[in-house]
Amino acid sequence: MTDKANKQFVNEFIPRVSRTFALAIKFLPMELRHPVFTAYLLCRVADTIEDSPHIQPDDKRIRLMHLNKLLLSAADGAKTSPNDLTPLYQGINPEHGHDHRLLVESLKLFDVLAELPDEKRKIIYHWAGEMAFGMAEFSQITARHDNQIVAIDNVAQWDRYCYYVAGTVGHMLTELFISEYRFDTNAADGMLRLCDSFGLGLQKVNTIKDVPGDMARGVVFLPKDIMTKYSLTPDLLSDIKYEAPLTDFVRELTEMSGHHLDDAIEYTTFIPERLKGVRMFLAVPVLLARATLNLINKFPVQTMVGPAVKISHADVARLTAMAKLHSPSNAALKKYYSKLKARSPS
Structure with missing residues (x-):
């Protein structure tokens, strides 16, 4: 993806998945807006797995731990392939909503992340990975x-x-x-x-x-x-x-x-x-x-x-x-x- 296409992908998804965040982030200076946009969408991928009614609790934990490992590896410099991401969205219908479409198209998001400066990218991968780990821990609470x-x-x-x-x-x-x-x-x-x-x-x-x-x-x-x-x-x-x-x-x-x-x-x-x-x-x-x-x-x-x-x-x-x-x-x-x-x- 070109830099222009990267920013277009991110900018189009933000208002679809969060009106409140879209309201606040427009005030950020340009030098921060794109990295924070992208970080938010990565966190939203984890949040979608946790909240989705179309994923069973045990499967949520498996997917979130897989995301955690992917992000920790990426923070250490490993590249993410399409096959690495398939377990995150396997069986998910993108027509279930914008969140689910973002999950299915997460490879594009990782392409965007790969273009960020190393220091910022590592920060985002580390903390999004921590989030995914914790969500995996609490995923069982949603089981009645x-x-x-x-x-x-x-x-x-x-x-x-x-x-x-x-x-x-x-x-x-x-x-x-x-x-x-x-x-x-x-x-x-x-x-x-x-x-x-x-x-x-x-x-x-x-x-x-x-x-x-x-x-x-x-x-x-x-x-x-x-x-x-x-x-x-x-x-x-x-x-x-x-x-x-x-x-x-x-x-x-x-x-x-x-x-x-x-x-x-x-x-x-x-x-x-x-x-x-x-x-x-x-x-x-x-x-x-x-x-x-x-x-x-x-x-x-x-x-x-x-x-x-x-x-x-x-x-x-x-x-x-x-x-x-x-x-x-x-x-x-x-x-x-x-x-x-x-x-x-x-």
């Missing part, structure tokens, strides 16, 4: 047992799951930023210290707001030890009769998630103020996540029982505008984030 809802065992496992799904992305992006801009030691150390928490914050918000949809698939990515604290079980999360314990349960989860979002704002302040596009790329999802937590706190029972809570298109536009206004300044960004956080019902 005796028609009961399956959940994460405890908070430590919740953290571990969110690390593999999103903390790895935080590490990947941080290393890509450092590779591109060669930040000073203070900035680089601060970002590396907080990047895991940044990813956990965004993913934990997702695991809370996505409960109604996940319940329909027989799984909840929330910790059972916190449920037990409020005399709840995974199966009771959809029962409106348990309004008081559901409210307390959700409020505890949102408080924990909010601390990670606090870290995400601090992380953003380590990006030099001259890099307005990078700061905007980071600020938009954090503000959207904080606003979503506010909505979850306002409607905790609905968040569990359904229909799923979701911030409006008007709020997305408003928060994006606020990010554009405030993200260039550390003081302004912190002030606006604190104001937004204070709006959350207690």
Whole structure:
């Protein structure tokens, strides 16, 4: 594939597989946009294998471990052949959706990756491989047992799951930023210290707001030890009769998630103020996540029982505008984030 064809392949897939990511990534400077686009699509390949209803749990684990080995080998310089990729998408119908089409056409994606600078390519392969390994570990949780809802065992496992799904992305992006801009030691150390928490914050918000949809698939990515604290079980999360314990349960989860979002704002302040596009790329999802937590706190029972809570298109536009206004300044960004956080019902 030519460089032009590479970029066209990547650019065409992004809006098809994620509107939210497409919204944020357009703010990245050109020197980062293509590598981050490509990295995101590689992570999406792993995510598609994990989420696909057309792949059985045991087969998901096999495919994800195969992807992990491919990526680790690629990070060490090995070339990827078409035969190497066939086990990832064998038996998958590309007509099942854009995600599945991306999986089937993953050879094109590896061709794109092969054209990236060595340092960036190795960063992407390493962290995407780590993600695939972790998703393989948790793939069995999607298998329903005796028609009961399956959940994460405890908070430590919740953290571990969110690390593999999103903390790895935080590490990947941080290393890509450092590779591109060669930040000073203070900035680089601060970002590396907080990047895991940044990813956990965004993913934990997702695991809370996505409960109604996940319940329909027989799984909840929330910790059972916190449920037990409020005399709840995974199966009771959809029962409106348990309004008081559901409210307390959700409020505890949102408080924990909010601390990670606090870290995400601090992380953003380590990006030099001259890099307005990078700061905007980071600020938009954090503000959207904080606003979503506010909505979850306002409607905790609905968040569990359904229909799923979701911030409006008007709020997305408003928060994006606020990010554009405030993200260039550390003081302004912190002030606006604190104001937004204070709006959350207690």
